[in-house]
Amino acid sequence: MRNPVTIGVAGAGSIGAYLGGRLAAAGHRVVLLGRQRLADAVADQGLRLTALDGFDQTVGADALEITTDPAALAGCDLVLVTTKSHDTEPMARSLAPHLNNGTTVVSFQNGVRNPAVLRERLPGMHVLAGMVPYNVIWTDAAHFHQGTSGSLVVETGEPLDHVARAVGEAFKQAELPMVLDEDIDAVQWGKLVVNLNNATNALSGLPLQEQLADRDYRRATAAAQREALALITAAGFAVKRSGKMLPTLMPKILVAPDWLFRRVAAGMVKVDPQARSSMWEDLTRGRKTEIDYLNGEIVRLAESIGRQAPVNAAVCRLIHAAEQAQASPQIGSQALLEQLGVRA
Template sequence: MNNPTATSTATAAIPAHPALLSIAVMGAGAVGCYFGAMLARAGHRVTLIGRQAHVQAVQQHGLRLQTATEDIHVPMEASTEVSAVQGADVVLFCVKSTDTETAARQIRPYLSEGALLLTLQNGVDNDERASAVLGDGHPVAPAVVYVATAMAGPGHVRHYGRGELVIAPSARSEQVAQQFAAAGIPTQVSDNVRGALWAKLVINCAYNALSALTQMPYGWLVEQGGVNPLIDDIIDECLAVARADAIALPDNLRAAVHGLPQTMPGQLSSTAQDLARGKLTEIDHLNGYVVRRARAHGMAAPVNNTLLVLVRLAQTPRGGPVH
């Protein structure tokens, strides 16, 4: 997918509405900023919690949301302090999977009782890890995110495609789903979110590392000789581990994996973006998770393990130890 061309520039006003939610975005990267912008423009009170440069840009100009059809600035609150989650009805938990426990401990003293924490993260066990830290009284529901976004600079998020959520049942999930859908975020409540998380995990395992190691988008990858058979090998290993873990996956998953580049051919994986910025990737929670679960069942996952090791090597400073 080519970079979108903005066709309009405007500032989105925030209307008042009695049934609106107070929403905090913990970890205001590309995913959190996109969903935060969609919710804020619909009138919800949204507070982004992120880095200083990003927060300052949002405070001064609003969040710039650039899509294929528009280029707008959405006013909302922003803070560098984790205490800004205080009073939120819903927390969009969008930190990297490597930071789940640390971020959960940071926000725990400030969470309102009954506030719903939605984990909008890569990987399949972030909700369990966050819940173990937060304890009773702080409901956590996993969410599966299907969106192609990237940060184009401080206070500037670009949207390349899709934007739907699948969330697990909770006391507030139906209400949240209705509010999100009204804000233009298609949201489904599902009893098999674990299966949906695993389905996305398989997709991430198939493309994230390859995109990262080549620094190329999905569309280019699948046009190269030998890549599609390699993706099938990755899928086979993931499916074997999922079966061992008794995960119910959709019957058309293989077709969905191979169909991804058609819907977002110009997308670089989040792992590729992290690697390009010199940041720690989430590879241990993607291919690495499959490798760990395979070993727990006495199985091997050599293709996933190879990708895990290669990305670990690529993200390690020259001459440093590989973890």
């Protein structure tokens, strides 16, 4: 890969505009493929990127390209796919005619299905799975804020080890911490377990900090996670920690009394008052959520081995109802436990 690298971002929303903006600020040539409203806002105000560690930089509209045309990603060395999971396949179809063979494509998406979809639709590209551990919220028309801590993860291993290292170099220049991992499937299953809190957060309508301060909301997430972990193991998949997040211990940590939870969680992840889940963002903006790729994945996994996942199935029903209403139901924590059939 050349240096500086030309980087395309396919789906410039919270994650894509944040990562792309940080890479542009570090001097890489960046093309953001997104919606016209983002292009207009950035043309007007520049792209403001902030983070809980105090990072605050505005990237001028002349420092990067924002387009709605997938052909503009032709010639990119590296393409980051940052759409929601239901948009991965159409995005890949629209990119396929334009990318050169051998382009590196990294999926920075939640769920466990996206890299396989990209490999199928983009034969000849070097597709790597990635994982974003932190929350980014689209706070204003052209302002993106990283509200929790952690390091990005990208798949490595032969024959693509050199490709993964080149991706690592590009991110190093932008001072975005990244680790390479040879067991990305286990990292992705682990992140899916963490993401089972997305629905609780979206249903509560609260910022993550407030939602996690309520033990009954934590019990709801823990119940979904216990069910998921048992099924993932029964289906023969591994779950791996990434950074200090311990998916296998999360249900135990979540149900701990408030004082103990606060102490343990503070050592694992920093969460600022603005942080919310991406699913909350979807519900409040009236968009389709990724529920079918998160809790819904657990329901499908259960079916595939002749079992059931009643808690995750109930969560899916609640989120689908909220999608219809195009709003968070702001359900109280005890009411949520009741609806999930979980005893407080």
